[in-house]
Amino acid sequence: MSERRRLNAARDALRHQKEWFAGLRADAERGRRVALVNADAPQEILRAMDVPYVVNQWWASIISAKRMSGRYLAELRSRGLPDDVEQYSALPLAEALAPSGDDAPWGGLPRPSVVLAECTGDSMRRMFALWESELGVPFLPLESSAAESVPERWWELMRHDWEMAIGSARVDLLREELEAAVPRLEELTGGTFDRHRLARVMDLSNEQAEWNRRTRDLLARAPGCPVAVNDVIPAVMIPQWHRGTEWAVQAARSLYEEVRGEVDAGRSVVPVERRRLMWIGRGLWFDMDFYRSFEESHGAVFVWSMYLALAADAYARYGDDPLRALAARFCAFRDQMYTPPWSVEWYVKEARTHRVDGVVHLVSSDSRSSWFTTRALEAAGVPVIEIRADNADGRSLDPGELHRRVGRWIESLG
Amino acid sequence: MTVPQLETRDAARLLDAVHDDRGAPAREWAAAGRPVVGYVGADTPVELVTAAGALPVRLAGRPGRDASRARTYLEGAVDPQVVNILAGLLDPGETSPDLVLITHESDASLQLFLTLRELRRTGVEALPPVHLLDLLHLPSKATARYNLGRVRRLADQMGAWRGRAIAADELEEAVEAHNRARAARAELTRRRATCLTGAECLRWYAAGTAMPPGRYADTLTEALRSVTGTPPATPRGRRLFVSGSEQDTADVYDALESRGWLVVGDDHSWGDGGHQPLLAAGGIEALTEHYTRAVLPVTGRDARRRAAIAAAGVLRSGAEVFLCYSRRYDDVHRWDFPGQRAAVGVPAALLRDQPYARADLAELAAGIGDPQKQVTS
Ligand code: SF4
Ligand code: SF4
Numbered sequence: 001m002s003e004r005r006r007l008n009a010a011r012d013a014l015r016h017q018k019e020w021f022a023g024l025r026a027d028a029e030r031g032r033r034v035a036l037v038n039a040d041a042p043q044e045i046l047r048a049m050d051v052p053y054v055v056n057q058w059w060a061s062i063i064s065a066k067r068m069s070g071r072y073l074a075e076l077r078s079r080g081l082p083d084d085v086e087q088y089s090a091l092p093l094a095e096a097l098a099p100s101g102d103d104a105p106w107g108g109l110p111r112p113s114v115v116l117a118e119c120t121g122d123s124m125r126r127m128f129a130l131w132e133s134e135l136g137v138p139f140l141p142l143e144s145s146a147a148e149s150v151p152e153r154w155w156e157l158m159r160h161d162w163e164m165a166i167g168s169a170r171v172d173l174l175r176e177e178l179e180a181a182v183p184r185l186e187e188l189t190g191g192t193f194d195r196h197r198l199a200r201v202m203d204l205s206n207e208q209a210e211w212n213r214r215t216r217d218l219l220a221r222a223p224g225c226p227v228a229v230n231d232v233i234p235a236v237m238i239p240q241w242h243r244g245t246e247w248a249v250q251a252a253r254s255l256y257e258e259v260r261g262e263v264d265a266g267r268s269v270v271p272v273e274r275r276r277l278m279w280i281g282r283g284l285w286f287d288m289d290f291y292r293s294f295e296e297s298h299g300a301v302f303v304w305s306m307y308l309a310l311a312a313d314a315y316a317r318y319g320d321d322p323l324r325a326l327a328a329r330f331c332a333f334r335d336q337m338y339t340p341p342w343s344v345e346w347y348v349k350e351a352r353t354h355r356v357d358g359v360v361h362l363v364s365s366d367s368r369s370s371w372f373t374t375r376a377l378e379a380a381g382v383p384v385i386e387i388r389a390d391n392a393d394g395r396s397l398d399p400g401e402l403h404r405r406v407g408r409w410i411e412s413l414g
Numbered sequence: 415m416t417v418p419q420l421e422t423r424d425a426a427r428l429l430d431a432v433h434d435d436r437g438a439p440a441r442e443w444a445a446a447g448r449p450v451v452g453y454v455g456a457d458t459p460v461e462l463v464t465a466a467g468a469l470p471v472r473l474a475g476r477p478g479r480d481a482s483r484a485r486t487y488l489e490g491a492v493d494p495q496v497v498n499i500l501a502g503l504l505d506p507g508e509t510s511p512d513l514v515l516i517t518h519e520s521d522a523s524l525q526l527f528l529t530l531r532e533l534r535r536t537g538v539e540a541l542p543p544v545h546l547l548d549l550l551h552l553p554s555k556a557t558a559r560y561n562l563g564r565v566r567r568l569a570d571q572m573g574a575w576r577g578r579a580i581a582a583d584e585l586e587e588a589v590e591a592h593n594r595a596r597a598a599r600a601e602l603t604r605r606r607a608t609c610l611t612g613a614e615c616l617r618w619y620a621a622g623t624a625m626p627p628g629r630y631a632d633t634l635t636e637a638l639r640s641v642t643g644t645p646p647a648t649p650r651g652r653r654l655f656v657s658g659s660e661q662d663t664a665d666v667y668d669a670l671e672s673r674g675w676l677v678v679g680d681d682h683s684w685g686d687g688g689h690q691p692l693l694a695a696g697g698i699e700a701l702t703e704h705y706t707r708a709v710l711p712v713t714g715r716d717a718r719r720r721a722a723i724a725a726a727g728v729l730r731s732g733a734e735v736f737l738c739y740s741r742r743y744d745d746v747h748r749w750d751f752p753g754q755r756a757a758v759g760v761p762a763a764l765l766r767d768q769p770y771a772r773a774d775l776a777e778l779a780a781g782i783g784d785p786q787k788q789v790t791s
Contacts, residue, residue: 080752080764085745119552121521122713126749129716141552145560146518146527148546169563176556340532365491368525372487372532 007231009255013238016247021106024052028110033189036092036109036131038117038124041142042330044205045178046116047244048198048322049191055241056117059109060091064285066105072098081130086123086366093127096135112137114188116181120144120334138188142177145170145331154335154342155313155349162317162328174327199322201244208243209316211252212236215259216312219303220353224268225276227259229302230288236308243315252311274299275410278351278382280306280373281362287399298410304354306337313346338368344376351382358383358413360406385409422640425633426618433617433664436474436624437509443469443626449576450509452542454499454526455517456683457549457709459565459701461693463515464588464627465580466572471511472623473499474662477771480505488529493744494770495662496522500529504539513575514544515568519711522744545571549705551714558706565702582697589701593692594631595622601638603686607731609641612656612677613667616685620662623684651676652785655733657724657754658765659741660684665771666739673775674785679731681723683711713746720750721757728758735782736762739773 028034035053037043046053063069072094073083079097083090092109100108112131119125119141131137147167151157157165182193219225219232232255239251275294279302284290294300314336319325335342351359359377363370363386374384385406389397432438440450449468453460463470475498484501503514516527527546533539547568550557573579599622606615618637622630654675660682661667667677681687691708694700712720728736736758740747748766755762763782765774 080755082745082748085748122744122746123749125713126717126746130749133717143550143552143557143560145550146524146546146548148548149531169560173550173556173560176559177554180554180556339528341535344532363489367490369528369532371489372536375536375538 007227007235007255007258009235009251009258010231012254013235013251016251017238017241018106020242021054024054025107025110027052033113033191034110035185035189036112036115036137038089038115038128040118040120040330040333041116042174042178042326043116044198044201044244044326044329045181045185045193046189046191047201048195049182049185049189049193050197051185051189051191054092054109054112056089056092056115058237058241060088061285062105063091063095064088068095068103068105074098079134082123086121086127089124090127093130096131096137111135114138114140114185116140116142116185118142118144118330138184140181140184142181143173144334145173147332147335150335150339150342152341152345153349154332155346158314158328158336159316160318162319162325166328166332170331171324171328174331175321175324178323178327195322198326202317202322202325204245204249205243206316206318208239208249208252209311211249211256212308212311213313213316215252215256216308218256218259218263219308220350220355222263222268224266224270224273225301225303226262226267226269228269228292229279229305230283230291233283233305233307236311240311269301270295270299272299273301275357275413276301276303276355277410278302278304278347278354278356278359279362280347280359281364281367281387283307284362290399290403293403294407294410298407300410302360303356304350309350310337340369340372343369344372347373348376348380348382351377351380356382358385358410360384361386363388383409383413422636425636426640428633429618429621429637430614432621432624436471436620437507439625439629440469440471440509440511444509449512451513451515452503452511453515453517454496454523455515455519455547455549455711456688457517457519457551457705457711457714458515458547459568459705460627461585461588461592461701462565462569462572462580464591465584466576468512468572468576469626470515470623472662473502473511473514474620474623475499475770476502477663477665487533488525491743492525493520493522493659493741495660495741495744496526498770500526503530503541511542514542515547516544517547517549517711519549520713520744520746543575551706551710553707558702561706562699562702565705566698569698585697585701586695588627589693589695591627591631595627595634596690596692598622598631598634598638600689602634603689605638605641606686607653607678611651611667611671612654612675612680613664613671615677616661616664616667616680619688620664620684650674653678653732653734655724655728655731655736655758655760656680656682656685656739657720657727657736658682658739658747659744659768661739663771666773669773669775673779675735678733679727681720681727686727687723717750717753721753724754725757725759728760734760736760737778737782738762738764739768740764740766742767742769 035046037053039055039057075098076083076094115131117128128139132139154165235255239248242248291302317325317329337343361384377384451463451468451470452473454473460470475495479501481497481501484497488497488500518524530544534541548564549561654677662684693704738751751764
């Protein structure tokens, strides 16, 4: 069997991320103000103010990878706060509350000057408010609105016809909130908002989304899957955290070109591809090798995860008013992956275009509408196996048993 | 509306009966050919429902209901009370609402709406039409403007639903009727600790969300006459204030009070926390303002505000112990408990991960002591 080559795009992205963070830390030490932003909040507003920011969930992933979660979460527990509710998003807060040690991951997160988040679910507002009440870091909350009715096939509408897909009221709300947040953000970060710069940031991020779309379409059509999904995830996600920069566009483009090269050379992850699989749910962070573990034994390869597909379909927003387009990017963001019928129909579409033979559906306790997703896929003739576990917590799952179960299921696929 | 003169004792019995069978007033209402709207959310502008000639009935769970089918659809970390409500809608018996109205009061409510919408869209279940009122509660101008648009839309929808737009005088009448109910309720809040157990009080509050507002105001006022000066049925008990998850039935209070507690106050919206100031005249704008600012669901209050409400409630009710009762997956209360504990100035306990309509009394006793033992020893 050929040795496993890592995509250059993945390797380069990981290296860039390390360098970038070291630079951000050095800047912060020299007194530059840094922001912390939740993944579903409009980070681009800070980019347009030239304020460096860290994405909450990315930083949480670094804490997890360095196996510091337990220690930091204990700090929440000791204050009587929940350590088992949205704990992934709570990790950066838990770190900031814990006594700082020399063993902080990557030297530790610099204390932000402001945190920005949408009030999704019941806990986010609470959690982020603790930055303010416990640490004195101002919290700017944004509403998380919901729509009574939505059109189907959002992925065909979002790029240009988002007004119609989302409805003006929700877009207006977030736009107005952003407009009101700008002076406060300027005061807290020392940055200056520049509408032209935001227009440029939106252009760059749309360009990045187009490259991601080409990559996704290429992978959907390629006769055999040429790249492993656990390489694609970092190669897509790290540039996502730098959305709106030249570097991110180049990174997305390099990924496309590298994948194109692999397809043109006729390479595929397994010599004889017998089963094409789709992974629905967040990544299995504690066991990323799982995705490759059926290649030799079953000729089965995971050709899809939501990370590239969302980067391809969910971000691009074109329009004359960059602030409105930015609002449209985020005010319905979660609906695209969690809210039926949007989420459900989208998974079915992706399963079809990627010609998958089966779907492994991770259902974690906070999964939403999973019954509808599974049902729609099965109705479309796609076999589904559901796995019940928490994606970030290895304790909830026996890896050996999971592997055997999925293995038997793959064998059962007609 | 003319109401037959009620005997005071009958009035009290009627309120208890409505708590036990919340569908009874709706059946009576529907028998006269009038529509019933089931709603979820303390911040529902019930005035618009009443103005459209329908009876607003706040949907509640029912302990013992088989929720297994509902649990398949509404899987995962969702408050079991809301799952129970879904079970009731899937198998409504003879009291199916003609329309369901849900606000964005909590994540569980939103998930309930999305589930109902998808079950209807896919034809998996036969369900009444369902509307979402996406009221939000951050204290910004942007939110206020957004909410005004949402409430206007609901008014239009209610008008379209019954075939005639809601007229200004219809809304005014509805506001007046619900204000009467609010005033009667405020009297219950003032008097509860001197004449009623917590469970009785909760039953009387709950009846108010299932009956026509004017009729409720008259019945409650009459019922309160029956208890003037009488000591509560359980005369002794350690005075307890209950915060946390919504108690939409009296089951948990019954259990607490059979163990020697006396629930003298609470801050969830089925209890004292459902208190609303009288609604000012002023049409849709005033209505929106009221349900955006004056009526704040728990998720719309921040930790500091909740701590202040708990402290004031404990003081007013003379509670000796503070309990935060947090149902499984209704975790929002757990974030606020440390602040409440620091603010209330009496011993405080947290019961977390509780099942629907039950409380782990042994754990409470272990944490805070058992009043029964203290009473008898
Ligand atoms: S992506 Fe661009 S802006 Fe961000 S650190 Fe790298 S070079 Fe700087
Ligand atoms: S308008 Fe000029 S200053 Fe503003 S972002 Fe564009 S190039 Fe920079």
